[in-house]
Amino acid sequence: MDTIVIFLESKKVRPTAMRLLVYKYMAQSNVARTLGDIENAFAKADRTTLYRTLKTFEEKGIVHQVDDGTGTIKYALCEAGCNCDIGRDLHLHFHCNNCRETTCLTEHKIPQINLPDGYIAEDMNLVIKGICEHCSG
Amino acid sequence: MDTIVIFLESKKVRPTAMRLLVYKYMAQSNVARTLGDIENAFAKADRTTLYRTLKTFEEKGIVHQVDDGTGTIKYALCEAGCNCDIGRDLHLHFHCNNCRETTCLTEHKIPQINLPDGYIAEDMNLVIKGICEHCSG
DNA sequence: AAAAAAATGCACTTCTGTTGCATGGCAACT
DNA sequence: AGTTGCCATGCAACAGAAGTGCATTTTTTT
Ligand SMILES: [Mn+2]
Ligand SMILES: [Mn+2]
Ligand SMILES: [Zn+2]
Ligand SMILES: [Zn+2]
Numbered sequence: 001m002d003t004i005v006i007f008l009e010s011k012k013v014r015p016t017a018m019r020l021l022v023y024k025y026m027a028q029s030n031v032a033r034t035l036g037d038i039e040n041a042f043a044k045a046d047r048t049t050l051y052r053t054l055k056t057f058e059e060k061g062i063v064h065q066v067d068d069g070t071g072t073i074k075y076a077l078c079e080a081g082c083n084c085d086i087g088r089d090l091h092l093h094f095h096c097n098n099c100r101e102t103t104c105l106t107e108h109k110i111p112q113i114n115l116p117d118g119y120i121a122e123d124m125n126l127v128i129k130g131i132c133e134h135c136s137g
Numbered sequence: 138m139d140t141i142v143i144f145l146e147s148k149k150v151r152p153t154a155m156r157l158l159v160y161k162y163m164a165q166s167n168v169a170r171t172l173g174d175i176e177n178a179f180a181k182a183d184r185t186t187l188y189r190t191l192k193t194f195e196e197k198g199i200v201h202q203v204d205d206g207t208g209t210i211k212y213a214l215c216e217a218g219c220n221c222d223i224g225r226d227l228h229l230h231f232h233c234n235n236c237r238e239t240t241c242l243t244e245h246k247i248p249q250i251n252l253p254d255g256y257i258a259e260d261m262n263l264v265i266k267g268i269c270e271h272c273s274g
Numbered sequence: 275a276a277a278a279a280a281a282t283g284c285a286c287t288t289c290t291g292t293t294g295c296a297t298g299g300c301a302a303c304t
Numbered sequence: 305a306g307t308t309g310c311c312a313t314g315c316a317a318c319a320g321a322a323g324t325g326c327a328t329t330t331t332t333t334t
Binding site: 153171188 | 289290300
């Protein structure tokens with residue numbers, strides 16, 4: 001617990017009660033979560049506060065957004081050496097068509113892509129949809 | 138003009154006036170368009186009709202959705218040999234951070250990705266963001 | 275303790291996508 | 305031609321998520 005406080009402070013984020021709760025929730029999740037997920041997890045908390053908490057976390061490099069194509073933005077904790085701030089960390093994301101959960105495959109980076117002349121890549125997002133390891137067993 | 142009628146009929150879509158207009162608009166666009174774009178292009182047309190027109194076009198393999206991460210769905214005409222229906226046509230999409238337009242790079246397919254054990258890929262979406270050929274000149 | 279800054283909570287707005295239902299137009303059938 | 309039925313269209317309303325403004329509370333600083 002204390003270690004989370006120290007971590008948040010190292011990221012220049014004040015460790016309020018709400019932020020600790022959200023961080024713990026994200027840490028215990030092994031999949032990406034929507035604002036709605038978090039809202040449901042803490043029924044008494046206000047959506048705006050959670051929204052701004054995630055925004056703060058994102059700005060400080062604690063979480064990154066995950067756009068898995070479902071239409072609602074998800075969030076996941078950044079790994080230790082995550083490059084989400086500068087140029088983005090180009091790992092891919094997997095969305096399970098069965099359990100509808102989205103996972104960061106942080107070890108799997110997006111391969112080199114060659115583009116037509118004149119196109120300059122700055123960022124990219126690769127989402128794979130299919131059956132996850134839990135559902136394919 | 139008549140050729141469009143014949144094309145739509147070959148796709149089992151009745152060539153109504155509205156559908157012809159939408160098709161022509163999509164054909165003259167060389168970038169993906171949102172429902173809102175089309176709505177603005179024909180100010181007098183009803184949003185629902187356009188919405189259902191696109192839905193019909195999509196079901197009949199005339200257009201495919203493009204999810205470029207901007208939060209609003211876009212649509213683009215399918216190419217001649219597009220495999221959007223079965224398993225999807227895995228070409229990549231480019232979103233320009235300058236002009237905000239999204240282009241189908243139909244010649245550029247998503248490369249083979251190897252996944253961790255237990256994960257089964259069924260579909261995928263790769264969006265590259267950066268500067269397009271018109272804006273990089 | 276007082277002042278300043280930051281976080282929280284409530285209300286409300288916007289935007290996109292979506293559906294229900296009534297109406298209109300076209301086409302096949304009698 | 306008249307009737308019937310199907311499909312497209314238009315209007316209205318709804319749902320979900322994202323985002324903003326402002327008042328209030330909590331925390332930090334002086
Ligand atoms: Mn991720
Ligand atoms: Mn495309
Ligand atoms: Zn699964
Ligand atoms: Zn551009």
